[in-house]
Amino acid sequence: NKPVYAFEEADSKKRMLLGGKGAGLSEMTRLKLPVPPGFTITTEVCNKYYENNRKLPKYVMPAVMKNIAKMEKKTGKKWNSTKNPLLVSVRSGAAISMPGMMDTILNLGLNEKTVEGFAEQTKNPRFSWDSYRRFIQLFGKVVFGVNDEKFDHVLDAAKAKQGVSDDSKLNVESLKTIVSEYKKICEEHTKRKFPDTPDEQLVLSIEAVFKSWMGERAIVYREKNNITKDIANGTAVNVVTMVFGNMGDDSATGVVFTRNGHNGKKEIEGEYLINAQGEDVVAGVRTGKSIELLKKDMPKSHKELSNACTKLEKHFREPQDIEFTIEQGKFYLLQTRTAKMSAAALVKTSVDMVKEKLITKDKALTRIPAQQLEALLHRTMDESKIKNHKQLAKGIAASPGAASGIVEFDVKRAIELGDTGSKVILVRKETKPEDVPAFFSSEGILTSLGGKSSHAAIVSRGMGKPCIVGCPELKIDYDNNTCTANGVTIKRGDTITIDGSAGTVFIGEVPTVEPKVTKDFEQILDWAQKAKKIGIRANADTPEGAKLARIFGGQGIGLCRTERMFNGSDRINLFVEMIMAENIEERSKILQKLGQLQKSDFIEILKAMEGYEVTIRLLDPPLHEFLPNPEELVEKIQKLESSGNTSEINQAKVVLKRARELAEINPMMGHRGVRVGITYPEIYEMQIRAVFDALVELTKKKVKAHPQIMIPQISSIAELNHIKKIYDSIKKETESKHKMKLKINFGTMIEVVRAALTANELATTAEFFSFGTNDLTQGTFSFSREDVEGKFLPEYMEKELLERNPFQSIDVNGVGSLIKIGVAAGRALRPNMEVGICGEHGGDPSSIKFCHSVGLSYVSASPHRIPIAIVAAAQAAI
Ligand code: PEP
Ligand code: MG
Numbered sequence: 001n002k003p004v005y006a007f008e009e010a011d012s013k014k015r016m017l018l019g020g021k022g023a024g025l026s027e028m029t030r031l032k033l034p035v036p037p038g039f040t041i042t043t044e045v046c047n048k049y050y051e052n053n054r055k056l057p058k059y060v061m062p063a064v065m066k067n068i069a070k071m072e073k074k075t076g077k078k079w080n081s082t083k084n085p086l087l088v089s090v091r092s093g094a095a096i097s098m099p100g101m102m103d104t105i106l107n108l109g110l111n112e113k114t115v116e117g118f119a120e121q122t123k124n125p126r127f128s129w130d131s132y133r134r135f136i137q138l139f140g141k142v143v144f145g146v147n148d149e150k151f152d153h154v155l156d157a158a159k160a161k162q163g164v165s166d167d168s169k170l171n172v173e174s175l176k177t178i179v180s181e182y183k184k185i186c187e188e189h190t191k192r193k194f195p196d197t198p199d200e201q202l203v204l205s206i207e208a209v210f211k212s213w214m215g216e217r218a219i220v221y222r223e224k225n226n227i228t229k230d231i232a233n234g235t236a237v238n239v240v241t242m243v244f245g246n247m248g249d250d251s252a253t254g255v256v257f258t259r260n261g262h263n264g265k266k267e268i269e270g271e272y273l274i275n276a277q278g279e280d281v282v283a284g285v286r287t288g289k290s291i292e293l294l295k296k297d298m299p300k301s302h303k304e305l306s307n308a309c310t311k312l313e314k315h316f317r318e319p320q321d322i323e324f325t326i327e328q329g330k331f332y333l334l335q336t337r338t339a340k341m342s343a344a345a346l347v348k349t350s351v352d353m354v355k356e357k358l359i360t361k362d363k364a365l366t367r368i369p370a371q372q373l374e375a376l377l378h379r380t381m382d383e384s385k386i387k388n389h390k391q392l393a394k395g396i397a398a399s400p401g402a403a404s405g406i407v408e409f410d411v412k413r414a415i416e417l418g419d420t421g422s423k424v425i426l427v428r429k430e431t432k433p434e435d436v437p438a439f440f441s442s443e444g445i446l447t448s449l450g451g452k453s454s455h456a457a458i459v460s461r462g463m464g465k466p467c468i469v470g471c472p473e474l475k476i477d478y479d480n481n482t483c484t485a486n487g488v489t490i491k492r493g494d495t496i497t498i499d500g501s502a503g504t505v506f507i508g509e510v511p512t513v514e515p516k517v518t519k520d521f522e523q524i525l526d527w528a529q530k531a532k533k534i535g536i537r538a539n540a541d542t543p544e545g546a547k548l549a550r551i552f553g554g555q556g557i558g559l560c561r562t563e564r565m566f567n568g569s570d571r572i573n574l575f576v577e578m579i580m581a582e583n584i585e586e587r588s589k590i591l592q593k594l595g596q597l598q599k600s601d602f603i604e605i606l607k608a609m610e611g612y613e614v615t616i617r618l619l620d621p622p623l624h625e626f627l628p629n630p631e632e633l634v635e636k637i638q639k640l641e642s643s644g645n646t647s648e649i650n651q652a653k654v655v656l657k658r659a660r661e662l663a664e665i666n667p668m669m670g671h672r673g674v675r676v677g678i679t680y681p682e683i684y685e686m687q688i689r690a691v692f693d694a695l696v697e698l699t700k701k702k703v704k705a706h707p708q709i710m711i712p713q714i715s716s717i718a719e720l721n722h723i724k725k726i727y728d729s730i731k732k733e734t735e736s737k738h739k740m741k742l743k744i745n746f747g748t749m750i751e752v753v754r755a756a757l758t759a760n761e762l763a764t765t766a767e768f769f770s771f772g773t774n775d776l777t778q779g780t781f782s783f784s785r786e787d788v789e790g791k792f793l794p795e796y797m798e799k800e801l802l803e804r805n806p807f808q809s810i811d812v813n814g815v816g817s818l819i820k821i822g823v824a825a826g827r828a829l830r831p832n833m834e835v836g837i838c839g840e841h842g843g844d845p846s847s848i849k850f851c852h853s854v855g856l857s858y859v860s861a862s863p864h865r866i867p868i869a870i871v872a873a874a875q876a877a878i
Contacts, residue, residue, distance in 0.1 A: 019236030021093030038240035046234030264348025395471025398457035403444035451789030466500030528874035535858030543604035556612035558860020624662035673713020773839030845872035852876035
């Protein structure tokens with residue numbers, strides 16, 4: 001590649017080489033749009049500059065000067081001329097736009113002599129000297145690192161001396177004094193003479209722009225925005241003929257979107273300023289006028305702008321974000337790039353551009369970042385109102401949406417308050433299954449502990465309630481019903497607002513905005529449904545969840561966590577009684593009642609999903625999760641003892657005894673899943689029977705129900721076969737009792753590493769597999785899914801030891817390999833085996849792409865994520 005390309009000769013497809021700005025300028029030049037002449041020094045030169053110990057390679061400046069000569073020809077102006085000088089801007093521009101992060105220099109080419117020529121050319125000595133003083137200030141700041149304040153002092157002093165308050169009122173004499181003072185400041189700072197020749201100014205400016213690529217601001221920005229070397233490697237430098245929007249009332253500058261960036265409407269949106277420079281608009285120094293008004297102010301330029309917008313959109317097939325300048329009535333384009341739009345605008349423009357035959361349906365689907373659609377499915381905070389509120393804390397964004405309410409720490413009170421119509425935010429250190437009834441009555445959940453796959457996070461996502469977890473700065477004091485963060489204490493009853501999409505907690509009530517699923521969004525979903533190959537099912541465990549999933553386009557349930565079905569306030573006590581039962585007779589009696597409740601729920605869920613598969617997973621969590629933790633019980637007993645209620649004390653002591661019996665040091669790897677089913681077979685028997693009974697009833701009513709039974713935490717074929725025997729005998733018994741053949745697929749989760757490694761054995765019994773990637777990730781990394789995000793994970797990411805949170809996006813190399821082993825082993829024995837995924841990754845776009853690529857039958861995601869999953873699945877297939 002050459003080091004330097006004139007705009008008209010560059011291949012604008014080479015964004016990595018030319019940067020976004022350079023590519024845009026050369027493309028516009030080729031389209032014969034009015035772009036001031038100029039050239040681009042490539043990003044390759046930037047890298048050479050660093051390899052060369054921060055020095056420009058020798059061949060660069062001769063190439064630059066050749067291009068300056070070309071510019072002279074095109075503009076009729078002369079470099080370093082005392083009559084008609086060519087002035088340029090020197091601008092950064094990486095492949096990915098990094099607004100405001102790197103440096104720019106304007107008005108380059110002015111010195112004591114050329115400034116006079118410029119005055120003659122513009123017939124405006126005041127303007128000319130003002131441009132010169134601006135140049136020295138910017139050059140001093142960017143190239144030499146002089147503190148801006150020093151220049152400001154001089155400017156203020158000059159204004160005071162002349163007795164004016166506005167920069168624009170400074171006369172030529174004052175400006176000349178300022179110029180000489182400014183130079184002195186630079187010379188004192190650098191201990192060298194201020195560079196006077198345009199040649200030297202240009203070399204130093206080019207180097208300064210390259211230097212700014214490794215400036216702290218730019219580095220932090222790249223880190224925060226995940227701009228890695230493969231998408232932007234170094235900055236290019238664009239040298240562009242100066243055009244002036246500040247040459248009087250027939251000059252202006254502005255920034256527009258070719259379509260409305262908020263709602264996607266087909267209208268030019270943006271603002272402009274008369275008699276101003278581009279930086280004034282971007283920096284927001286003066287408030288711009290709405291672009292509509294340009295039609296009246298400068299009708300000819302407005303027409304040119306509007307034609308340029310149409311032409312650019314047609315060419316790029318994307319709404320553009322454009323900068324323009326009008327110099328004494330002449331219209332120029334200075335930049336074009338793909339407009340960054342809101343989710344709503346992306347959806348609307350996608351549909352509109354297909355109608356306008358600008359893009360295909362495939363393009364319409366792939367141009368929308370699936371993740372961004374989340375904003376359309378949940379309440380969001382009113383952006384314009386956030387500034388009126390103080391942020392209390394920031395945690396992990398665990399379940400999207402925004403909600404306000406009064407703080408309540410106590411689960412029982414949260415239920416009472418919620419049921420009487422108050423809006424409550426439940427604030428806990430962590431949550432347990434027994435707390436779930438309070439989730440129903442709360443607007444949102446905030447916990448100081450836990451990560452993205454902690455209990456509170458998963459349950460909230462399932463319910464579509466906003467939730468923030470892992471917020472260690474929030475210190476919760478249950479005894480005094482307060483929580484404190486950043487020096488602010490919030491009491492029970494105080495109002496807060498949480499944003500589960502950003503993880504932010506605000507004090508007071510921040511107004512929120514209702515989501516709406518528009519016709520355009522429905523159209524996108526419809527196209528996506530047709531384009532995708534992989535199935536989309538829901539993680540749902542209530543009839544409401546199943547119905548919602550179906551409305552959103554879910555085709556079946558990939559995971560019904562049956563333990564969740566015990567969370568209802570009408571049954572949680574029954575479940576606890578079952579755990580407390582002292583012998584099998586007692587337990588069986590309670591189980592029978594629970595079986596009735598489960599059966600009726602299964603019936604409702606299966607009905608809601610008629611025609612589709614519903615995978616029912618047998619009980620998974622360890623039993624002690626349903627009991628209060630022993631520490632809390634001890635405290636409770638102590639409190640009760642001071643009040644002396646003996647029967648309550650005794651009751652609490654019994655629970656404490658059982659809770660201690662069941663307690664485990666490492667419960668996630670403890671007595672859970674199939675291990676509970678093996679040691680308490682009566683529980684699994686009850687559940688299997690409830691599924692069969694539900695199917696019998698529905699079959700009699702001619703409802704097309706397709707339940708399948710799935711066993712959690714399997715690590716060996718021996719375990720699976722042990723449960724299969726129970727399943728077989730209940731099946732046989734039910735079939736002969738009702739004289740009908742019943743088909744319920746029997747399958748296993750693969751969420752234990754050994755299960756993935758012995759999937760060939762498991763497939764001899766299992767009719768389907770479902771990867772539980774939450775536990776599989778936990779086991780593969782030996783990272784606790786409950787703790788990791790609040791502990792060392794952030795530091796791991798900062799130190800680049802992990803690129804992404806593996807509990808959010810599938811770790812393709814590790815967990816992904818286990819999935820591939822499982823798929824291959826299963827399908828070797830059963831070629832059409834249904835293999836899906838039901839961990840939280842099922843709703844994550846990049847994980848969905850992986851699942852599609854390894855040929856999974858479906859992904860299963862919480863109901864509210866289904867639309868995102870559908871679009872992501874379509875994108876994977878396109
Ligand atoms: C899993 O482990 O991925 C899974 C779906 O099960 P749970 O999250 O209920 O442990
Ligand atoms: Mg699991």
